[in-house]
Amino acid sequence: MTAISTSQDPIDMFHEWLVLAQEKEINDSNAMNLATVSSDGIPSSRMVLLKDADQQGFVFYTNLGSQKALELAENPVAALLFHWKSLRRQVRVVGTVEKVSNEEADAYFASRPRDSRIGAWASKQSTPLEGMFELEKRVAKFAAKYAIGEVPRPDFWSGFRVVPKRIEFWHDRPFRLHERVVFKKSEGGDWDKERLYP
Numbered sequence: 001m002t003a004i005s006t007s008q009d010p011i012d013m014f015h016e017w018l019v020l021a022q023e024k025e026i027n028d029s030n031a032m033n034l035a036t037v038s039s040d041g042i043p044s045s046r047m048v049l050l051k052d053a054d055q056q057g058f059v060f061y062t063n064l065g066s067q068k069a070l071e072l073a074e075n076p077v078a079a080l081l082f083h084w085k086s087l088r089r090q091v092r093v094v095g096t097v098e099k100v101s102n103e104e105a106d107a108y109f110a111s112r113p114r115d116s117r118i119g120a121w122a123s124k125q126s127t128p129l130e131g132m133f134e135l136e137k138r139v140a141k142f143a144a145k146y147a148i149g150e151v152p153r154p155d156f157w158s159g160f161r162v163v164p165k166r167i168e169f170w171h172d173r174p175f176r177l178h179e180r181v182v183f184k185k186s187e188g189g190d191w192d193k194e195r196l197y198p
């Protein structure tokens with residue numbers, strides 16, 4: 001029996017797989033590897049958390065001074081990889097990248113736990129840190145500053161949306177007869193679907 005959905009819409013299929021992952025994966029079913037490329041062509045990758053996925057794309061948030069954000073400013077393309085070991089499935093996404101709106105970033109930031117919002121203010125992400133005491137002092141500083149009332153979103157913190165051009169689904173099967181289905185966005189905006197040899 002085939003494990004790949006008969007759906008003609010890769011976003012719908014992705015949500016089907018994500019729901020299964022949320023039931024099976026012990027930790028962070030929304031974890032994804034994000035790969036970026038600097039202006040001089042050097043790739044880098046790291047794990048981030050997916051915060052939204054819809055017909056517009058796949059959204060994550062970060063400090064705008066981070067390596068990933070700086071590379072995306074230089075070269076606004078990215079690749080994502082979701083790997084759900086318990087399901088023996090993976091999804092690969094390639095696309096262009098755009099910043100989310102201020103309204104989207106504000107709404108998501110407000111939904112985060114208060115300590116995480118304080119942490120966003122305290123962290124100078126991707127810059128040198130002399131020791132943990134330095135970070136703890138900064139956390140204490142901003143915890144005191146925002147002891148009362150809401151913690152606003154820093155202007156150096158926002159989100160990015162990977163607008164997919166290609167989405168590939170892979171499912172492990174015995175004897176290396178894996179299933180691979182790829183969707184490619186046509187110039188007209190529709191998705192073309194085809195199977196690939198494993």
